[in-house]
Structure formats: C-alpha cells, structure tokens
Amino acid sequence: MSGVAVTQDYVDDSITFDSFNLDPRLLQAINKLGYENPTLIQTQAIKLSLEEKKDIIAKASTGSGKTAAYCIPIVQSILAANLSESQIQSVVLVPTKELAKQVYDYLNQLTIYCGKNIKVLNLNDNASEQVQLSLIDELPEIVVATPSRLVTILEKNKRLDLTKLKYLVVDEVDLILSYGHEDDLNTLTNYLNLKQNMQVFLMSATLNDEVNSLKETFCNKPAILKLQDVDKENKNLVQYYIKTNDFDKFLLIYVILKLNLIKGKILLFVNDLDRGYRLKLFLQNFGIKSCLLNSELPVNSRLHIVEEFNKNVYNLLIATDESNEYDEGEEQDKKQKKNNNATEYGVSRGVDFKNVACVLNFDLPTSSKAYIHRVGRTARGGKSGMALSFVVLQKEWGKHKIATLPSAKKDEKVLTKIEKTQTKLGYELKPYQFDIQQLENFRYRMEDAFRSVTKTSIREARLKEIKMELVTSERLKRHFEENPQDLATLRHDKDLSKVRTDNHLKRIPDYLLPKGARKDPKKIGFVPFNNPHKKGGRVRKNKRKVDPLKKFKK
Numbered sequence: 001m002s003g004v005a006v007t008q009d010y011v012d013d014s015i016t017f018d019s020f021n022l023d024p025r026l027l028q029a030i031n032k033l034g035y036e037n038p039t040l041i042q043t044q045a046i047k048l049s050l051e052e053k054k055d056i057i058a059k060a061s062t063g064s065g066k067t068a069a070y071c072i073p074i075v076q077s078i079l080a081a082n083l084s085e086s087q088i089q090s091v092v093l094v095p096t097k098e099l100a101k102q103v104y105d106y107l108n109q110l111t112i113y114c115g116k117n118i119k120v121l122n123l124n125d126n127a128s129e130q131v132q133l134s135l136i137d138e139l140p141e142i143v144v145a146t147p148s149r150l151v152t153i154l155e156k157n158k159r160l161d162l163t164k165l166k167y168l169v170v171d172e173v174d175l176i177l178s179y180g181h182e183d184d185l186n187t188l189t190n191y192l193n194l195k196q197n198m199q200v201f202l203m204s205a206t207l208n209d210e211v212n213s214l215k216e217t218f219c220n221k222p223a224i225l226k227l228q229d230v231d232k233e234n235k236n237l238v239q240y241y242i243k244t245n246d247f248d249k250f251l252l253i254y255v256i257l258k259l260n261l262i263k264g265k266i267l268l269f270v271n272d273l274d275r276g277y278r279l280k281l282f283l284q285n286f287g288i289k290s291c292l293l294n295s296e297l298p299v300n301s302r303l304h305i306v307e308e309f310n311k312n313v314y315n316l317l318i319a320t321d322e323s324n325e326y327d328e329g330e331e332q333d334k335k336q337k338k339n340n341n342a343t344e345y346g347v348s349r350g351v352d353f354k355n356v357a358c359v360l361n362f363d364l365p366t367s368s369k370a371y372i373h374r375v376g377r378t379a380r381g382g383k384s385g386m387a388l389s390f391v392v393l394q395k396e397w398g399k400h401k402i403a404t405l406p407s408a409k410k411d412e413k414v415l416t417k418i419e420k421t422q423t424k425l426g427y428e429l430k431p432y433q434f435d436i437q438q439l440e441n442f443r444y445r446m447e448d449a450f451r452s453v454t455k456t457s458i459r460e461a462r463l464k465e466i467k468m469e470l471v472t473s474e475r476l477k478r479h480f481e482e483n484p485q486d487l488a489t490l491r492h493d494k495d496l497s498k499v500r501t502d503n504h505l506k507r508i509p510d511y512l513l514p515k516g517a518r519k520d521p522k523k524i525g526f527v528p529f530n531n532p533h534k535k536g537g538r539v540r541k542n543k544r545k546v547d548p549l550k551k552f553k554k
C-alpha cells in the first residue's frame with residue numbers, strides 16, 4: 001500500500017514514527033507501507049503501550065488506523081524483548097474470518113524485515129488441523145483468530161499454551177460482544193493469566209455498554225482513548241439521503257448506475273440475502289455488472305472478492321449486511337440475536353476496502369452504529385468519499401409488497417438517530433435534491449426489468465451462485481498460494497441465471513436521455529438531474545471535485 005495515507009484529519013503531523021524509538025526493521029516496514037506520520041490514535045496507543053505498559057480501550061473513527069495502533073507496539077515489544085526461545089506472546093481476536101486474514105496480512109507486512117524473529121499464525125485460515133497443529137508447535141509469536149476458533153483449538157489441543165501471553169487484543173470489541181462471543185471470551189479467561197503482566201487492547205469505532213463488563217474482567221486500570229472528533233471544517237466524507245418508497249429505490253439505483261452518476265467504486269448495502277440477488281438480477285437486465293458479497297458464500301470466495309474489489313477489478317459490490325444491529329435502548333428481538341449468531345454476520349465490518357468512492361445504503365441499516373461502520377468503508381486512506389442512503393418514508397412503506405423490506409418500516413426513525421449521531425461527530429446529512437419527474441422517463445423500463453426477477457429466479461440464482469462459488473472456492477484453496485496469477489480468471493461478477501433476454505434494456509435510447517446528454521454519450525455524467533428551479537436543487541460548483549455524485553449541467 002505504498003503511498004497510501006489515512007485521512008489527513010487523523011494524522012498527527014507533529015510527530016514522526018522515528019520519535020518512538022522503534023526497531024529499525026519495524027521502521028523500515030512502516031516506511032514501506034508509505035506512512036509518513038502516525039495517526040492520533042497511533043501516537044497515543046504506541047506511547048501508552050510502550051512507555052507506560054497501559055491497558056488500552058480505544059474508540060476511534062473508522063479508517064483512523066486502529067490496526068497499526070495495536071500492531072506496532074506489539075511487534076516493537078517482541079523485537080525489543082529479543083527472547084532466545086520463541087513463545088506465543090500475543091493473541092489478536094477479531095470477529096470474522098475476513099478480519100483474521102486482513103490483520104494477519106497486515107502483521108506480515110509489518111514484520112517483513114524481521115525474518116524468523118516473528119512468526120504470525122492465522123488460526124482461521126484454511127489449513128488442515130494437522131498443519132495448524134504443527135504451526136502451533138512452532139510457537140508463533142502472534143496468533144490471530146476469532147474467539148470461537150481459538151477456544152475450539154484450546155479445548156482440543158493442550159499444546160496451545162497462553163499462560164505466558166503478553167498481549168491480548170480484542171478488535172471490533174463491541175461486535176464481538178454483541179453477537180454472542182461472550183461465552184468464548186469467558187472460556188478464554190480460564191486459559192490466561194489475566195492482569196499479570198499482560199497488556200490488553202480493546203478496540204472499536206463504536207463501543208457499547210457490554211464493553212464495560214469486559215473491561216472489568218480483562219483490564220487493569222485501562223487508559224480510555226476516545227478519538228472520535230476530528231476537525232469539523234475538513235471533512236472528506238459527504239453524506240446524502242434520498243427519501244423515497246420501496247419500489248422507487250429500484251428506479252433510483254437503475255438511473256444512478258446506468259447514467260454513471262457516481263464516479264468510482266461503489267459499495268452498496270442491502271439488508272438481506274435475497275435482496276442482494278434480486279438487485280443483481282435486476283441490474284443484470286440493464287447490462288450493469290455487479291458482484292455479491294454475503295455470508296452464504298464460501299469464505300475463500302469472500303476473501304477473493306474483497307481482494308479483487310480492492311484491486312479495482314469490480315466497480316460495484318453488493319454487500320449483504322445481515323448484522324441488523326440495534327442502538328442502545330432498542331430492544332433486540334431474542335430470535336434475531338440468535339439468528340445473528342448462526343449466520344456469519346457482518347462480512348464487511350472492519351474490512352479495509354480500498355478506494356470506495358461511495359457507500360450506497362440501498363437499504364438503510366437498522367442502527368446509527370451500523371451506519372457508522374458502513375459509511376466508514378469510504379473516505380479511508382486519505383481519499384474523499386460519499387455516502388448516499390435511500391430512506392423509505394413511513395407512510396409509503398409496504399405499498400409495493402415485493403419491493404418492501406420489513407426493516408424499512410423504521411427508516412425514518414433510524415434516520416433521525418443517524419442524523420443525531422453524525423451531528424455529534426461533526427457531520428451533516430444533506431437531502432439529495434433532484435427532480436423526480438426526470439426519473440419518470442425510465443420508469444417503464446425499470447418496471448419491466450423488476451417484473452422479470454421472480455422469486456423462483458432468485459432462488460435459482462442463489463443456488464447457482466453458491467454452486468459456482470463452491471467450485472471457485474475449491475480452486476482458490478488449491479491455488480491461493482502457488483499460482484496467484486490464475487486467480488485473475490476466477491471472476492465473481494458473472495451474470496447469474498438468465499432471467500430473460502433483455503438486450504433492449506441494456507441500451508438507453510437517445511430520446512430517454514435528458515437533453516444535454518443526447519447524441520454525445522460521454523456527456524451522460526453531466527446531464528441535469530436536479531431541478532434547477534428548486535431551491536437547493538443544485539450541487540454547488542466548487543463541490544464538484546470532491547463530490548463523486550456528478551453535477552448535471554445543461
């Protein structure tokens with residue numbers, strides 16, 4: 001990731017990494033990553049951890065560099081201790097396999113110049129149990145795992161000794177707790193020498209009440225870092241919403257994508273599995289390619305999809321966010337909570353998606369917290385980004401049965417909460433003004449395409465996709481290490497079962513385009529969509545550069 005920088009707001013440019021007295025091997029790796037200055041959370045965490053040996057509870061914005069904030073002190077301490085015999089010194093707990101791989105890869109980058117002095121093991125990779133056991137016997141200095149995986153291995157294999165552990169990290173701690181890993185964490189306490197020469201890091205962009213109980217169990221007078229508020233004047237994330245109805249969401253997305261109204265890569269969120277397939281099939285009618293990311297896909301495919309998306313192979317990723325988190329005070333249905341445990345929720349939470357221009361909430365999340373994590377997938381790594389959310393008006397909800405999503409009934413309520421939280425963080429959500437009349441030209445084509453996607457076609461597509469991905473996943477498994485080049489041919493954005501031959505829908509006839517765009521297709525992105533007569537209906541001129549929603553001009 002050389003040349004990449006986090007959003008300037010977070011960077012602590014009064015300090016350089018040299019000032020932490022880090023081992024030259026680590027400094028060189030940080031250099032290679034392209035980091036010039038530490039972020040605020042990194043400065044604080046590195047100092048507190050290395051100089052004061054403090055336990056740390058950190059709440060810092062998405063994309064503010066929390067991973068390095070705990071990885072750098074860990075790697076530094078291991079190098080400084082220079083133990084003659086290796087031993088398992090650190091455990092990093094993360095909520096998903098995706099994050100396990102991400103943190104594992106990151107640690108490998110940080111330790112690239114450390115030779116065999118630091119071995120990192122990902123307990124959630126695909127290696128067979130035999131292989132994993134032999135890797136455990138090699139006593140890796142750092143182990144990355146989900147809590148459930150770690151506990152399974154601990155219970156099965158007495159060779160995994162964590163009594164000499166020096167560092168324990170729980171990343172995305174509120175998510176780990178919200179979704180039933182408490183039992184695993186409690187079991188884990190039996191295998192640790194808690195509060196005895198062990199430093200603990202609890203990290204997240206959002207924290208909940210349950211973190212307090214964890215604090216009592218695991219931490220010893222922790223330093224609590226809250227680095228949420230950044231410079232209010234200099235925001236790289238612009239946020240819009242559109243109030244609409246269930247059915248018109250499909251019209252909006254069709255027009256936005258077909259007319260290329262958003263420049264750059266889009267990460268689109270839907271709230272349930274079938275909707276992801278419905279949307280993909282619907283867009284397929286117009287020749288719009290997309291790639292799905294959901295918990296049902298084999299993990300290898302998921303990892304590969306994220307990797308390829310980060311390499312800009314796909315422009316549109318439809319992620320299913322089944323987390324359905326609730327804000328504090330909102331009673332969460334017990335059944336729902338159980339369901340969340342069963343599925344592997346949050347395939348996108350915490351994932352370091354690169355260069356996402358727009359997070360598009362096709363379905364609004366159910367909580368302001370989930371919103372923070374979703375929109376935090378953009379405006380990372382020094383880039384600007386936008387979030388656009390479709391919000392279903394309560395009075396419109398349920399009028400179009402097939403297009404309706406149960407959670408959307410509360411969209412307006414959730415939006416109010418989101419606005420409140422974002423205001424606290426110094427952000428503002430603006431209504432995206434446009435002239436709905438101009439969309440109407442596209443309505444019959446949208447309806448045509450919508451009708452072609454039936455329940456049966458969704459079911460078939462889902463089955464086909466999983467079969468396809470299982471095959472891909474097997475190939476990925478075998479080839480992941482040996483032939484990375486081969487992977488390029490394994491695309492995940494292929495069309496799903498043909499719903500109908502809809503070639504006529506793929507092309508937009510000239511007469512349907514707003515005047516400014518006719519005859520010159522290149523002009524499409526600059527067509528007026530806003531009603532210029534409406535107050536506030538235009539995007540301000542000087543916003544054009546940072547605003548990925550293109551301005552329309554006659």
Ligand SMILES: Nc1ncnc2c1ncn2[C@@H]1O[C@H](COP(=O)(O)OP(=O)(O)OP(=O)(O)O)[C@@H](O)[C@H]1O
Binds near residue numbers: 004006
């Ligand atoms: N000091 C730095 N300078 C430049 N870039 C950095 C720095 N620290 C981290 N980054 C980069 O910023 C991006 C975001 O970092 P990271 O994934 O750790 O964020 P996070 O705080 O964990 O976010 P989330 O809460 O969403 O998981 C990564 O691509 C990372 O490599």
